[in-house]
Each structure stands twice: as structure tokens, then as C-alpha cells.
Amino acid sequence: MNELSRRDAFKWAISSGVALAMSGAVGQAVKAAETSKDSKKLRIGFIGVGGRGTELLKVTLAFPEVDIPAICDINEDHLNKAQDLVAKARGGAKPEGYSKDAHDYRRLLSRDDLDAVLIATPQELHAEMVVDAMKAKKFAGSEVPACETVDECWKLVKAHEETKTGYMMLENYLYSQPVMMVQNMVDQGVFGDLTYGTGSYIHEIRKMRFEKDGSLTWRGENILHNRGIVYPTHAIGPVCRWMGINKTDWLDTLVAMDTKAVSTHKYAVEKFGADSNPAKVNFENGDNNQCLVRTKGGRLIEVRYDTSSPRPPGMGEYSLQGSQGCFLSCFGERKIYIEGQSKPEKWQDMDEYKEKYNHPYWAQRGEEAAKRGHGGGDYFVISDFLDSIRTGKSAIDVYDAATWSCIRPLSEESIRGGSKPMKIPNFKEKAT
Numbered sequence: 001m002n003e004l005s006r007r008d009a010f011k012w013a014i015s016s017g018v019a020l021a022m023s024g025a026v027g028q029a030v031k032a033a034e035t036s037k038d039s040k041k042l043r044i045g046f047i048g049v050g051g052r053g054t055e056l057l058k059v060t061l062a063f064p065e066v067d068i069p070a071i072c073d074i075n076e077d078h079l080n081k082a083q084d085l086v087a088k089a090r091g092g093a094k095p096e097g098y099s100k101d102a103h104d105y106r107r108l109l110s111r112d113d114l115d116a117v118l119i120a121t122p123q124e125l126h127a128e129m130v131v132d133a134m135k136a137k138k139f140a141g142s143e144v145p146a147c148e149t150v151d152e153c154w155k156l157v158k159a160h161e162e163t164k165t166g167y168m169m170l171e172n173y174l175y176s177q178p179v180m181m182v183q184n185m186v187d188q189g190v191f192g193d194l195t196y197g198t199g200s201y202i203h204e205i206r207k208m209r210f211e212k213d214g215s216l217t218w219r220g221e222n223i224l225h226n227r228g229i230v231y232p233t234h235a236i237g238p239v240c241r242w243m244g245i246n247k248t249d250w251l252d253t254l255v256a257m258d259t260k261a262v263s264t265h266k267y268a269v270e271k272f273g274a275d276s277n278p279a280k281v282n283f284e285n286g287d288n289n290q291c292l293v294r295t296k297g298g299r300l301i302e303v304r305y306d307t308s309s310p311r312p313p314g315m316g317e318y319s320l321q322g323s324q325g326c327f328l329s330c331f332g333e334r335k336i337y338i339e340g341q342s343k344p345e346k347w348q349d350m351d352e353y354k355e356k357y358n359h360p361y362w363a364q365r366g367e368e369a370a371k372r373g374h375g376g377g378d379y380f381v382i383s384d385f386l387d388s389i390r391t392g393k394s395a396i397d398v399y400d401a402a403t404w405s406c407i408r409p410l411s412e413e414s415i416r417g418g419s420k421p422m423k424i425p426n427f428k429e430k431a432t
């Protein structure tokens with residue numbers, strides 16, 4: 001058994017009213033608990049319930065097997081709203097709130113009635129909170145990216161290995177219908193031997209960088225200095241999964257470049273006036289940051305990040321090339337070409353292959369997922385998070401989280417060094 005100890009299983013069976021024979025009661029309780037693990041209540045604490053945490057709270061509440069006994073946020077307004085949301089959804093008492101100071105989440109972590117915590121605070125807080133959660137023996141899920149520095153990546157890996165406590169990075173872009181369908185096709189060898197892939201996060205968020213009074217939000221502070229590919233995991237995560245990174249191939253070296261920074265300043269001038277304080281802020285991070293990653297197995301991955309240039313919203317753009325064919329997604333158009341299956345030299349709409357290759361997740365639960373945000377990715381990322389808590393086997397583990405997250409600090413260092421090549425660590429090698 002994984003999460004449930006024999007004693008817990010016995011307690012669970014008694015409290016659940018499972019009928020036990022006089023002899024072999026514990027064994028039966030264990031068996032009952034194992035066979036009914038899907039119906040066991042999962043108790044999850046939330047840390048950080050701003051925009052994203054609240055979105056994920058709503059998705060989590062759609063799973064009836066989850067209880068939310070505790071919520072932490074230093075913003076009391078956000079905390080109160082989240083507490084009310086849970087009380088309304090579950091028709092019971094409000095979860096206990098924690099908002100005393102920036103470290104009050106540690107009091108939440110010290111509770112003994114939580115199976116897991118979900119962390120959706122600003123990105124620079126994730127690693128410390130996850131490490132603290134692991135030390136408190138709570139399975140942790142965090143928003144993306146998991147870490148801001150290479151040192152934090154190693155700390156995450158080390159904490160996992162020392163505490164033997166699980167962690168899942170909640171990378172929802174892995175779960176959209178097209179990304180999962182491509183995964184299914186890759187698994188069936190449809191594209192042949194993979195050679196090249198692109199992943200990009202191009203999503204204009206300039207207005208999210210400023211409070212109403214023009215002061216900077218954490219997203220504004222994020223681009224004050226040259227920080228490279230600030231938000232790498234949506235872009236590189238799907239491509240790494242398709243290429244079997246950390247299983248059959250490993251990231252090796254990256255080289256990064258950037259453009260000048262113009263668009264956020266332009267926005268500040270237009271929104272707040274040329275003489276305003278926001279217009280005087282010097283945003284150093286280039287509008288477009290890009291890197292090329294070479295894998296040990298001889299593949300290339302191109303990663304692009306642009307959250308400043310004006311353009312309509314839409315999911316990131318991805319592509320994949322193999323020896324047998326390719327996938328291309330751009331401006332919402334998704335095309336496929338497979339040698340031997342497609343007409344010679346003709347692109348096909350991806351949907352023409354849907355019946356044959358749709359991923360089982362989407363074929364079976366696509367309708368339910370599509371009701372949720374990020375193209376349904378939010379539904380499946382939470383569904384997999386719950387399964388990861390139950391089994392202790394993470395759907396997106398510390399090694400993937402560290403590998404995908406380290407693209408930010410390494411791209412920054414490469415750019416600062418005149419696009420110098422940076423070695424990408426293999427986090428499965430022993431943590432130092």
C-alpha cells in the first residue's frame with residue numbers, strides 16, 4: 001500500500017462502516033481500503049488563493065472526494081472569498097484560515113489532518129514552500145514554474161529524496177487535447193524518430209503587470225531585470241514529454257538570445273501618461289526571449305517566451321518533427337503530415353486523425369474536461385494530482401519540474417554571457 005498505512009486503513013474501514021469479519025479484520029480492512037481507494041476522502045490544504053489558486057480551487061471542488069479543511073493567503077480578502085467558496089460548495093463550515101504573515105503557511109503545514117497541499121503563490125515562493133511541505137510530510141502540488149534558480153532545483157530534488165515525499169508540478173499545458181493526442185501518436189511511433197520540436201509561451205499580459213495606481217505587481221517586477229525565459233514550463237513541458245526527456249533522452253546544452261524591451265514601456269506611457277511613475281520604470285527583460293536546447297540524443301528544442309508584444313490571446317504554439325512526419329500548431333490551426341498516410345506534400349487538419357489517435361483521457365472524459373479552463377488542461381491536471389496523492393507516484397515529478405524550470409535561470413545566464421552555451425544538469429544524478 002502506498003499512502004495508506006495498515007493502521008490508517010483499519011481506522012478508515014471502521015469509520016467508513018465497512019463490515020469486518022471477526023477474524024482477519026485488519027487484512028480485510030486493508031483490502032477494502034485498497035479496492036475503495038477511489039472513494040477515500042482526500043484532504044487538501046490550499047496556499048495562495050489569488051486568481052490561479054481560486055481557479056484551481058473551483059476545479060478541485062468539482063471532485064466530490066476532496067475536502068478542503070484549511071486555506072492560507074496573506075491577502076484576507078482572497079482568503080475570505082476562498083473560504084466562502086468552499087463552504088458554499090460543500091454546504092458545511094468554512095475551512096480554517098491562515099493569514100497572519102508570509103510564513104503562516106507553515107502553521108497550515110503542521111496540521112496532521114492533511115493528505116496534501118496545493119501551492120499557487122507567486123512563482124518565486126514555490127520552491128521554498130514545496131520544500132517546507134515535503135519536510136512536513138505533505139504531498140505537494142505547486143503552480144509553475146517549480147523553481148527560480150538552479151540551486152532551488154537541486155534543493156527540490158534533494159528534499160524529495162531525503163523526505164521520500166511526493167511532489168507534482170501542476171503543468172496544465174501537458175493536458176490539452178492536441179498535446180495529449182500528439183503524445184498518443186508519439187507513443188505509437190506515428191512520427192518516427194523525433195528530431196525537432198518547438199514550444200512557446202506567447203501571451204500578452206502587460207495589463208497584469210500594473211496595479212490600478214500604476215505600481216508594479218509581481219508580474220511587473222518579474223521583468224525589471226534581464227531574466228531570460230521567465231516562464232518556461234508551458235513551452236518546454238509538452239515537447240520534453242513527447243521526446244521522453246528524463247526517461248530515454250536528456251537535455252544537454254542551451255543557447256539563448258533576446259530582443260530589446262519596448263512594449264511594456266509603451267503600454268505604461270499610453271495607460272498612465274508619459275510623465276507617470278510607471279512610464280519611468282526601466283523594464284530590462286527583452287520582449288522576446290528565445291533559446292535552442294540540444295538533447296543528448298541529438299534532438300533540438302526551440303523555446304520562445306513573449307508576454308509583452310501586443311497580440312490576441314491564444315494557447316502557445318508548438319511543433320514536432322520526426323523521421324516519419326510532423327505536427328504543427330500555429331494561431332489555433334493544427335496540422336499534421338505523416339509519410340505514407342497523408343497525401344504526398346499535403347497538410348491535413350489534425351482533427352482528421354482524431355478518431356484514430358485521440359488520447360484516452362480526452363476520448364473518455366473530454367466533455368467534462370472541456371468545461372474547465374486552459375482548453376480542459378485544468379481538469380486533467382487536478383485529476384492527475386489527486387491520483388498522484390493517492391498513489392504517491394507523481395504524474396509530473398521533481399526531476400521533470402527541475403529540468404523544465406531550470407530553463408529560466410540558464411537562459412538568463414546564457415544571454416548575460418553573450419549567448420554562451422549552458423550545460424543543463426541531469427537532476428537524476430545524485431543531488432549535491
Ligand SMILES: NC(=O)c1ccc[n+]([C@@H]2O[C@H](COP(=O)([O-])OP(=O)(O)OC[C@H]3O[C@@H](n4cnc5c(N)ncnc54)[C@H](O)[C@@H]3O)[C@@H](O)[C@H]2O)c1
Nearest residue numbers: 048049050051052053073074075078102120121122123143
Ligand atoms: N498554470 C497556469 O495556467 C497558470 C495561470 C495563471 C497563473 N499561474 C501561476 O500561478 C501562480 C499564482 O498566480 P496568480 O495569477 O494566482 O497570482 P495572484 O497574485 O493573483 O495570486 C497569488 C496569491 O498568493 C498570495 N500570497 C503571496 N504570498 C503569500 C504567502 N507568503 N503566503 C500565502 N499566500 C501568499 C497572494 O496574496 C495572492 O492571493 C503563479 O506562479 C503563476 O505563474 C499559472
